[in-house]
Amino acid sequence: MSGRLFIVGTGPGNPAQMTPESRDAIAAATEFFGYGPYLDRLELRPDQIRIASDNREELDRAEAALARAAAGADVCVVSGGDPGIFAMAAAVCEAIDKGPEEWRRVDLRVTPGVTAMLAVAARIGAPLGHDFCAMSLSDNLKPWDVITKRLRLAAEAGLVIALYNPISKARPWQLGEAFSILREVLPASVPVIFGRAAGRPDERITVMPLGDADPDHADMATCVIIGSSETRVVSRDGSPDLVYTPRSFTGASH
Amino acid sequence: MSGRLFIVGTGPGNPAQMTPESRDAIAAATEFFGYGPYLDRLELRPDQIRIASDNREELDRAEAALARAAAGADVCVVSGGDPGIFAMAAAVCEAIDKGPEEWRRVDLRVTPGVTAMLAVAARIGAPLGHDFCAMSLSDNLKPWDVITKRLRLAAEAGLVIALYNPISKARPWQLGEAFSILREVLPASVPVIFGRAAGRPDERITVMPLGDADPDHADMATCVIIGSSETRVVSRDGSPDLVYTPRSFTGASH
Numbered sequence: 001m002s003g004r005l006f007i008v009g010t011g012p013g014n015p016a017q018m019t020p021e022s023r024d025a026i027a028a029a030t031e032f033f034g035y036g037p038y039l040d041r042l043e044l045r046p047d048q049i050r051i052a053s054d055n056r057e058e059l060d061r062a063e064a065a066l067a068r069a070a071a072g073a074d075v076c077v078v079s080g081g082d083p084g085i086f087a088m089a090a091a092v093c094e095a096i097d098k099g100p101e102e103w104r105r106v107d108l109r110v111t112p113g114v115t116a117m118l119a120v121a122a123r124i125g126a127p128l129g130h131d132f133c134a135m136s137l138s139d140n141l142k143p144w145d146v147i148t149k150r151l152r153l154a155a156e157a158g159l160v161i162a163l164y165n166p167i168s169k170a171r172p173w174q175l176g177e178a179f180s181i182l183r184e185v186l187p188a189s190v191p192v193i194f195g196r197a198a199g200r201p202d203e204r205i206t207v208m209p210l211g212d213a214d215p216d217h218a219d220m221a222t223c224v225i226i227g228s229s230e231t232r233v234v235s236r237d238g239s240p241d242l243v244y245t246p247r248s249f250t251g252a253s254h
Numbered sequence: 255m256s257g258r259l260f261i262v263g264t265g266p267g268n269p270a271q272m273t274p275e276s277r278d279a280i281a282a283a284t285e286f287f288g289y290g291p292y293l294d295r296l297e298l299r300p301d302q303i304r305i306a307s308d309n310r311e312e313l314d315r316a317e318a319a320l321a322r323a324a325a326g327a328d329v330c331v332v333s334g335g336d337p338g339i340f341a342m343a344a345a346v347c348e349a350i351d352k353g354p355e356e357w358r359r360v361d362l363r364v365t366p367g368v369t370a371m372l373a374v375a376a377r378i379g380a381p382l383g384h385d386f387c388a389m390s391l392s393d394n395l396k397p398w399d400v401i402t403k404r405l406r407l408a409a410e411a412g413l414v415i416a417l418y419n420p421i422s423k424a425r426p427w428q429l430g431e432a433f434s435i436l437r438e439v440l441p442a443s444v445p446v447i448f449g450r451a452a453g454r455p456d457e458r459i460t461v462m463p464l465g466d467a468d469p470d471h472a473d474m475a476t477c478v479i480i481g482s483s484e485t486r487v488v489s490r491d492g493s494p495d496l497v498y499t500p501r502s503f504t505g506a507s508h
Binding site: 011012014015016017018019020021024058082083084085086087089090091092093094096097104105108110111112113114115118119121122123125126127128129130131132133134135136141142143146149150153154156157158159232234235236237238239242244245246247248249 | 265266268269270271272273274275278312336337338339340341343344345346347348350351358359362364365366367368369372373375376377379380381382383384385386387388389390395396397400403404407408410411412413486488489490491492493496498499500501502503
């Protein structure tokens with residue numbers, strides 16, 4: 001008899017932004033697989049077991065979790081944000097696709113969550129209020145020329161661009177190069193939002209025009225949102241600026 | 255003294271998918287502005303007032319809510335899903351941008367939510383597991399030729415495409431036309447997901463290849479997700495197929 005395999009998203013890291021559905025899934029499981037800092041967000045019972053692994057070992061982790069669920073355990077795979085956005089749900093599906101037949105019979109339950117770009121957008125106004133795309137800037141899993149092609153086409157299409165995994169110690173120059181490419185297509189006045197740790201105590205949200213955008217404002221906990229030509233900044237007395245992309249397309253430019 | 259203006263997302267419609275943060279915001283407000291069916295999802299107290307309006311009157315609704323908050327009321331503007339994705343947060347920001355100076359001093363608090371595409375993705379696997387875009391197919395607020403250009407560029411970029419507002423009585427042919435355009439760029443075997451009312455009792459999730467995709471499977475409560483050339487379908491004994499887009503770009507095609 002196969003156990004259940006829950007894949008949950010904890011949301012951006014603020015417990016008030018985790019859904020009751022994810023909380024219930026966590027309560028129902030007994031073995032927890034995930035990147036250590038995401039597992040640290042959970043308050044587990046003494047009978048619940050942690051199996052932490054490194055952030056770059058997603059497929060191994062998915063296989064280990066599936067093996068335990070197939071053996072009858074109630075297992076929970078933990079992602080930050082939403083598990084379907086650059087996270088563990090795709091790794092588990094890939095492991096099922098490539099793995100033994102019995103893994104296809106595991107009772108799989110994915111619970112959605114608030115992904116980072118939504119948390120950042122909520123803190124600054126509504127930058128994702130019109131058509132947008134979400135891309136991972138990591139070239140660990142795809143060639144850099146695919147990324148640059150996508151950036152160009154997305155900007156030409158007029159999509160606001162949310163960048164996940166913008167920078168890391170092993171990938172220090174890619175975000176600066178991405179800004180350079182986007183400056184060839186977009187006006188220098190387009191606002192860029194560096195949304196770090198949105199909703200958490202160490203939150204830091206910074207806005208600057210694309211022409212001045214400095215990659216040093218990003219770290220591994222940052223989601224970077226680059227506006228379109230339509231995105232607007234509203235100054236407010238005594239409060240941070242609002243950034244939003246109007247629901248209507250006007251054809252206006254900066 | 256200005257009141258507070260909360261802009262909340264109820265999530266996809268399943269109460270277990272609404273965050274505690276949104277629930278707390280709802281408890282703190284006394285006047286509720288929104289489209290009637292979204293207000294119907296809330297369990298309001300006798301002292302909490304409903305002001306329902308039609309789905310196409312977002313800017314009027316935003317202005318009415320801001321006027322009440324500026325007058326000192328604690329107001330809540332209610333969206334389905336996430337308020338920042340094709341919803342009320344952008345309408346409120348636009349009203350502030352165009353409105354009287356005092357609206358800029360309103361204490362604005364946006365709480366993010368689980369947007370429809372995340373709820374649909376969770377029910378089917380991980381179709382949004384790699385780079386993707388979200389577009390509204392409504393040509394009420396932007397020209398149809400902007401939409402077709404974006405569809406083409408997004409497909410050429412290899413982005414999975416999530417379509418909001420795919421169809422309505424007043425817009426009956428646009429989704430079929432969108433499929434025709436995408437068939438010129440993408441293989442006919444690319445999976446298309448019709449995700450209707452994900453997470454609710456009347457949920458209906460249907461998958462078919464782009465070559466056979468029939469717009470009649472969509473209605474106003476549907477989010478349509480069109481895969482990329484990399485998106486894969488995994489058949490399972492006794493369970494619905496899984497659809498996922500691998501984290502790694504392989505350059506493989508259907």
